[in-house]
Amino acid sequence: xxxxxxxxxxxxxxxxxxxxxxxxxxxxxxxxxxxxxxxxxxxxxxxxxxxxxxxxxxxxxxxxxxxxxxxxxxxxxxxxxxxxxxxxxxxxxxxxxxxxxxxxxxxxxxxxxxxxxxxxxxxxxxxxxxxxxxxxxxxxxxxxxxxxxxxxxxxxxxxxxxxxxxxxxxxxxx
Amino acid sequence: xxxxxxxxxxxxxxxxxxxxxxxxxxxxxxxxxxxxxxxxxxxxxxxxxxxxxxxxxxxxxxxxxxxxxxxxxxxxxxxxxxxxxxxxxxxxxxxxxxxxxxxxxxxxxxxxxxxxxxxxxxxxxxxxxxxxxxxxxxxxxxxxxxxxxxxxxxxxxxxxxxxxxxxxxxxxxx
Numbered sequence: 001x002x003x004x005x006x007x008x009x010x011x012x013x014x015x016x017x018x019x020x021x022x023x024x025x026x027x028x029x030x031x032x033x034x035x036x037x038x039x040x041x042x043x044x045x046x047x048x049x050x051x052x053x054x055x056x057x058x059x060x061x062x063x064x065x066x067x068x069x070x071x072x073x074x075x076x077x078x079x080x081x082x083x084x085x086x087x088x089x090x091x092x093x094x095x096x097x098x099x100x101x102x103x104x105x106x107x108x109x110x111x112x113x114x115x116x117x118x119x120x121x122x123x124x125x126x127x128x129x130x131x132x133x134x135x136x137x138x139x140x141x142x143x144x145x146x147x148x149x150x151x152x153x154x155x156x157x158x159x160x161x162x163x164x165x166x167x168x169x170x171x172x173x174x
Numbered sequence: 175x176x177x178x179x180x181x182x183x184x185x186x187x188x189x190x191x192x193x194x195x196x197x198x199x200x201x202x203x204x205x206x207x208x209x210x211x212x213x214x215x216x217x218x219x220x221x222x223x224x225x226x227x228x229x230x231x232x233x234x235x236x237x238x239x240x241x242x243x244x245x246x247x248x249x250x251x252x253x254x255x256x257x258x259x260x261x262x263x264x265x266x267x268x269x270x271x272x273x274x275x276x277x278x279x280x281x282x283x284x285x286x287x288x289x290x291x292x293x294x295x296x297x298x299x300x301x302x303x304x305x306x307x308x309x310x311x312x313x314x315x316x317x318x319x320x321x322x323x324x325x326x327x328x329x330x331x332x333x334x335x336x337x338x339x340x341x342x343x344x345x346x347x348x
Contacts, residue, residue: 047338058348152221
């Protein structure tokens with residue numbers, strides 16, 4: 001992605017470009033705008049557009065920061081919630097994180113193969129499984145949390161402490 | 175997804191549950207927490223977790239609101255940017271929206287098949303293509319913008335006008 005500022009604050013050649021296109025008439029069309037001159041149109045007024053950009057930026061940084069232990073954002077949230085709620089069920093985990101059931105099953109299968117999580121029969125109901133971290137899973141989670149905290153620290157100067165706090169608070173509405 | 179409040183403000187049974195799990199010892203594990211008692215652990219301090227939840231919520235509402243014209247959030251942003259920058263190239267469009275090139279090509283192919291966009295040879299460079307909306311594309315974009323504006327209006331009361339404005343402003347940092 002190009003730097004947001006270049007998109008959001010188009011340079012002085014923006015008006016020139018628009019006039020050029022209007023004058024160009026029918027195909028073949030003339031002149032390509034330089035990337036700095038691209039007009040976002042009504043996207044500028046849509047929360048969803050910026051939410052998606054932000055989410056992609058944050059996830060890319062997260063993936064980079066945790067590449068040494070190969071833990072994705074979704075895997076991280078699964079490990080954190082199992083670690084904080086030993087014995088919870090797959091349904092509870094899926095419901096909490098808003099992960100589609102089939103996708104969660106695939107993720108847990110992979111985490112089990114890596115020796116990080118376990119599915120144990122629950123004493124309350126033989127059909128359901130209780131999830132927990134293995135020893136190795138606990139170690140990986142500790143490392144992941146340390147790296148994720150470093151990732152989080154890069155977001156604060158990017159936004160400024162006050163805007164960071166406001167953002168973290170406002171997004172809890174969803 | 176369950177309502178965020180239930181996750182973020184765990185009820186009074188949270189402490190009971192934690193004590194219960196600690197007392198339960200080894201497998202088989204006892205008691206399932208009720209969904210309201212699930213502890214998010216360190217996810218509570220991660221912007222990325224809430225950014226992803228928000229983005230999914232917004233996209234789901236957007237898709238629902240635009241279901242009558244079958245336009246996805248990604249297709250909407252493509253139509254808006256082509257509409258606002260007639261004649262731009264695929265590379266410029268991909269760069270502006272941060273869409274992977276191969277995915278954009280597939281999207282444009284689909285939009286062309288629906289008769290909404292066109293790729294025309296550029297007069298400047300025979301090898302590149304200039305993108306533009308067809309008449310039908312312009313009509314669809316007008317409808318999409320009206321429906322997207324309705325979608326956007328549902329976000330304001332959800333957040334409150336002041337937090338909505340703060341959020342839209344703060345996310346431009348990315």
